Amino acid sequence: MVYFASKFIVVALAGFAAAAPLRLTRRAFQEQDYADFQISDGTAGNAQAEANAVFVDPFDGVDLATVDDATLKAVQTMREAAESAETDQFNPQIDAAFGDEATALQNGKIKNKVLKLTGEIQALNIQLAQAQASGDDTSSIQSKISEEQTKLNNNISLDQKASGQPSKGVTGGSAASSSDSSAAASASDSASAAASTTSAASATKTKAANTKSAKASKATSSAAVATPSAPVDAATGTDGSSISFPVQDYAAFQISDGTAGSAQEHANAVFVDPFAGVDLATVDDSIVENINTMREAAESAETDQFNPAIDAASGADADALQNGKIANKVLKLTGEVQALNIKIAKAQAAGSDTSDLESSLADEQKKLTTNIATDQKHAGEAQKGVA
Ligand SMILES: *[C@@H]1O[C@H](CO)[C@@H](O)[C@H](O)[C@H]1NC(C)=O
Numbered sequence: 001m002v003y004f005a006s007k008f009i010v011v012a013l014a015g016f017a018a019a020a021p022l023r024l025t026r027r028a029f030q031e032q033d034y035a036d037f038q039i040s041d042g043t044a045g046n047a048q049a050e051a052n053a054v055f056v057d058p059f060d061g062v063d064l065a066t067v068d069d070a071t072l073k074a075v076q077t078m079r080e081a082a083e084s085a086e087t088d089q090f091n092p093q094i095d096a097a098f099g100d101e102a103t104a105l106q107n108g109k110i111k112n113k114v115l116k117l118t119g120e121i122q123a124l125n126i127q128l129a130q131a132q133a134s135g136d137d138t139s140s141i142q143s144k145i146s147e148e149q150t151k152l153n154n155n156i157s158l159d160q161k162a163s164g165q166p167s168k169g170v171t172g173g174s175a176a177s178s179s180d181s182s183a184a185a186s187a188s189d190s191a192s193a194a195a196s197t198t199s200a201a202s203a204t205k206t207k208a209a210n211t212k213s214a215k216a217s218k219a220t221s222s223a224a225v226a227t228p229s230a231p232v233d234a235a236t237g238t239d240g241s242s243i244s245f246p247v248q249d250y251a252a253f254q255i256s257d258g259t260a261g262s263a264q265e266h267a268n269a270v271f272v273d274p275f276a277g278v279d280l281a282t283v284d285d286s287i288v289e290n291i292n293t294m295r296e297a298a299e300s301a302e303t304d305q306f307n308p309a310i311d312a313a314s315g316a317d318a319d320a321l322q323n324g325k326i327a328n329k330v331l332k333l334t335g336e337v338q339a340l341n342i343k344i345a346k347a348q349a350a351g352s353d354t355s356d357l358e359s360s361l362a363d364e365q366k367k368l369t370t371n372i373a374t375d376q377k378h379a380g381e382a383q384k385g386v387a
Contacts, residue, residue, distance in 0.1 A: 029059065029071050029074060031074035033081075034081040034085055038171055039115050040169030041168060041172060043165065043166060044110070045162065045165075047114035048159070048160075051111075051119075054078075054119070055078075055079075055115075055119045059122070063129070064129035064130070065129040065132065065133035067129075072123060072127070075119055075126070078119055079123060082112055082119060083116050085170055086112055086116065089170035090105060090170055091109075092285075094106055094289060095285055095346070099360070103166075104165070104167055105170075106293065107162050107165055107166065109289070110155055110158045110162070113151075113155040114152065117148055118152060121148050121149060124144055128142065128145065161297070161300070243283065243284075245274055245275075245287045245290050246290065249297075250294075250300075253270050253331075254301065254385050254386075255267060255270070255328070255331050256327045256331075256385030256387075257384065257385040259380060259382065259383060260326070260327065261379025261381075262375075262379075263331070263372065263375040264334075267327075267330045267331045268334060270294075270331065271294075271331075271335045271338040279345070280346070281346050281348065281349035288342050288343065295335030295336050298332035301387065302325060302329065305386035307325075309321050309386055316382070317384070320382045320383050321384050323378050323383035323384070324386070326371055326374050327375055327383055329371045330371045333367055337361065337364050340361045341361070343357050
């Protein structure tokens with residue numbers, strides 16, 4: 001009711017303001033600095049609505065074909081600012097973090113992807129409406145929209161999977177003041193837009209270089225390396241010969257069904273074996289993120305599913321679930337240890353201090369060793385998963 005009423009008001013105002021229609025269109029969408037429109041602080045799970053509030057809702061009741069160039073450019077500039085935040089801030093901060101902090105930043109990064117992709121699709125929808133209005137061919141815009149919509153849907157569901165977990169952005173506290181100037185400068189200044197585009201481009205170059213050296217080191221140790229048959233992930237380059245480590249759904253990589261006693265081997269098959277023969281220092285940041293995303297899924301399975309299922313079960317069923325939970329702990333900790341090993345290798349290669357990472361590694365390795373021993377003590381017993 002309210003929704004329709006406000007649409008009528010927009011239409012009515014547009015009628016009254018016929019002498020200056022562009023003003024009204026411009027007011028519908030105000031360009032903002034990244035720090036003012038980012039959605040990553042707070043809690044995961046609601047990114048879609050929060051991103052729509054920034055990029056879509058202001059255009060409610062507006063014929064997109066009538067949106068002026070300055071407004072379209074404002075949408076694109078804000079989308080670029082979100083992209084720069086990802087490459088220049090989220091990625092390095094996630095690399096440097098671990099535990100709860102890394103999880104919260106990873107959740108914030110996914111929310112930021114939802115934001116960025118929502119902005120991108122809105123800009124494309126405006127271009128589509130304009131092309132349609134002027135009778136131009138729209139096939140390439142439409143295929144781009146459907147490509148980006150798929151990514152958006154996937155990232156929305158990742159956000160929803162993490163629903164209720166803490167989420168952390170990159171503009172809070174002192175980090176904001178040291179962040180790149182595109183956030184501070186007015187985004188309508190084309191110089192600042194150009195600057196953020198440049199830094200995004202250089203980040204991409206670094207990634208490409210990393211992927212290449214990973215590929216090179218892989219080639220030198222040919223026998224140990226499995227041929228990647230998984231779909232090529234955006235993070236891993238497009239030629240299929242670089243390391244492929246796409247995010248899998250928990251149900252596809254969990255190891256808790258079957259029989260206890262082989263958790264170590266099964267967990268290594270997920271998180272360690274794909275890196276056989278690879279110099280970990282050359283692994284791309286995005287692959288560490290993929291490991292973290294999967295490790296978090298295993299952690300959520302433990303707290304959200306194993307624990308309540310074990311509470312509700314009894315007898316043999318409870319025992320099997322308990323064995324499945326131990327296997328899942330081995331899985332989770334193996335992912336965590338692998339992510340830490342990559343971080344340490346990269347930090348060493350960069351000449352950074354690794355003492356924090358190494359003490360984390362020692363803690364997690366100890367837990368892993370204990371859980372492997374527990375799994376082996378129950379070798380041959382039934383175990384049960386939750387996926
Ligand atoms: C999330 O969005 C990014 C683009 O920012 C895309 O590369 C990635 O594949 C999406 N995630 C999933 C799980 O599809």
